[in-house]
Amino acid sequence: MTQTKEEILTSALPYIQRYEGKTFVIKYGGAAMTEASPYGSGHQGEGLKESFAKDVTLLKKIGINVVIVHGGGNAVTDIAKRLGMESRFVGGQRYTDTATLETVVMTLAGSVNKEVVALVNRAGGNAVGLCGIDNNLITAKKFAPKGYDLGLVGEVEQVNVDWLNKLIASGVMPVIAPIGVSAEGEVYNINADIAASAIAQKLGAEKLFFLTDTEGVMLEGELVPTLTNARAQQLIKQKVITGGMIPKVNAAFEALANGVNKVHLINGAAKHSLLLEIFTHEGVGTQIIREEKVFGNPKSGIVFRVSGIGNSGDEHPTKHDLLDLTVMTKQDVEDLMHLTDVLKHTDAKPLAGKHVTLIFQKPSLRTRVSFEVGVAQLGGTSLYLSNEGVGLGERESIEDVAKVLSSYSDCIVARLFDHNVLLGLAKYSSVPVVNALTDVGHPCQILADMYTIRQHGKLAPGMKVAFIGDGNNVAHSWLEMAAIYPMHLAIAAPAGYHPDPKILDYAVQSGISTIEILDDPRVAADSADVTYTDVWTSMGQEAEQEARKKAFQSFQVNKQLLQLAHPNALVMHCLPAHRGEEITSDAMDSAHSVVFDQAENRLHVQKAILTTLLGNSARFASSTEEDLLTTISHEQDQKYSENPEYDQKPGFHEEPTAVYHS
Ligand code: CP
Ligand code: NVA
Secondary structure (H helix, E strand, O other): OOOOHHHHHHHOHHHHHHHOOOEEEEEEOOHHHHOOOOOOOOOOOOOHHHHHHHHHHHHHHOOOEEEEEEOOHHHHHHHHHHOOOOOOEEOOEEOEOHHHHHHHHHHHHHHHHHHHHHHHHHHOOOEEEEEOOHHHOEEEEEOOHHHOOOEOEEEEEEEOHHHHHHHHHOOOEEEEEOEEEOOOOOEEEOOHHHHHHHHHHHHOOOEEEEEEOOOOOEEOOEEOOEEOHHHHHHHHHOOOOOOOHHHHHHHHHHHHHOOOOEEEEEEOOOOOHHHHHHHOOOOOOEEEOOOOOOOOOOOOOOOOOOOOEEOOOOOOOOOOEEOOOOOOOHHHHHHHHHHHHHHHOOOOOOOOOOEEEEEEOOOOOHHHHHHHHHHHHOOOEEEEEEHHHHOEOOOEOHHHHHHHHHHHOOEEEEEOOOHHHHHHHHHHOOOOEEEOOOOOOOHHHHHHHHHHHHHOOOOOOOOEEEEEOOOOHHHHHHHHHHOOOOOEEEEEOOOOOOOOHHHHHHHHHHOOOEEEEEOOHHHHHOOOOEEEEOOOOOOOOHHHHHHHHHHHHHHOEOHHHHOOOOOOOEEEEOOOOOEOOOEOHHHHOOOOEOHHHHHHHHHHHHHHHHHHHHHHOOOOOHHHHHHHHHHHHHHHHHHHHHOOOOOOOOOOOOOOOOOOOO
């Protein structure tokens, strides 16, 4: 179906919102820069160079920080020829002697750089031309691959990122010639792909683009839209990827391994390919992605993570999932709790006409029932599918299941063994996906737990939460919460059962909370405000039950242990409990136990999660959303004025700022 101009323009909005303030590094080279000079006579209309200049200017004007690194190989060869110099190549690469270097500097940092700057400035892009010598922008050392001597060819050691960032912040678009300088003042010629990759890495760029003269990586005449490292190496072996494409692809993976989120190979010989790659769902080139970090959250750097109530990647840029807590902010958590309060006391039907499909590979009481009842209370419908009925990944691929369920449902709630399957569902479904527990996390549980702690007046920055038990899914979600809300989280688990170091690192690196991993439950319980435990043998680990009982025997939450905690400490358990194992009945049934409030709150918080996610989804017209929230707010205000004591428990000290966070 042909899109109208309005549709084309508005479909770019999610991408514009997403990339505002982000940095894109663009390697400019090939046909896009070697086409006849726009200054030359007889130049008609918009050429490739102008099209490129307009594209980068447009990106800059919508708030993307653009940094251009340019090549210019042909220009160097031309000038060398004109000067009667011979170009010498070693292993396919130019040998740079002193005279060649002189030519490289005068050409790249001179005529080529100034031409690019002038082009961009004509389009209104505020470009400033630089080379790596300026303010030691690129510190380099001699590059000596596998014993080749390429002369004065360098590799990047450092990039003066602070200065580059200052330039960007001042509103200019740096256009960089790939020339570096050593601490001793030796000047080096640097491959532009490698320089662009290094600069993108050091800047922590969102994206790195290589403009080439082909559509991207081609296989049997077809474009390869997505390329992982394993596949790339295979294609190099099969000689599908050859010549100059090999260093590009390798530079791309180097960039991905060092913090760049995505690399794109696009055809500089096609007009506006840059815009089409960025602002359309299908793109026009090859995108190069990490194997494991395909859906990764660059902020967390945790391999299997996806954003929390955030986006799941480029496939469906407007939908939001709840896969983990890593990109939820404190404000998000507070807003969710407030929305929970609101929904608890209204009979608003924000899910009217909506359908939620639950797909569960493991048993469940609380999660399943709270979602099903929650959806019904919000006016929607739900359907529970056990895995036997679906055969996720066996009877049918995850991708196909996700696509089919998306066409019937407005949301998919999944309880799965393998978190990667959840990531696959999220990637391929066009509707929000909620993690209802995987081997990696149980985010909905911890959101309900925070609400329960608040309900009991214990939620305060610095509260001590002692998690005593297995450092797996529930403990992981606590760690993610500790990266959001300031607390002292002490996790006591036997050796071999500590949390995943990547998730631990993520929480520690956030610097939000004090986090301890302990072998002694008594140290964890000491003066705790909350003592929390979970089963020693999680679903799917039944074969390890005996070994686990032995390993965990001194990690029981019992009356004795509770005596070490704060006298009013809450006793918490996500349930199901194995009474007599991880918790004794006297602890679980004690006056300070809130385990059944936790269970009940699963319902209230699930409702807020669903309202938030579906309210944000593209399928939900924004007017409906606003009407709904206005209605909810009014009802809430009325209830407050009718009954001032209305469930207004202390907890967060700040006044709730918004009913709803979008
Ligand atoms: N706490 C929890 O997730 O319980 P279920 O396994 O019963 O859903
Ligand atoms: N760790 C437990 C949590 C149950 C809610 C499990 O995965 O079985």
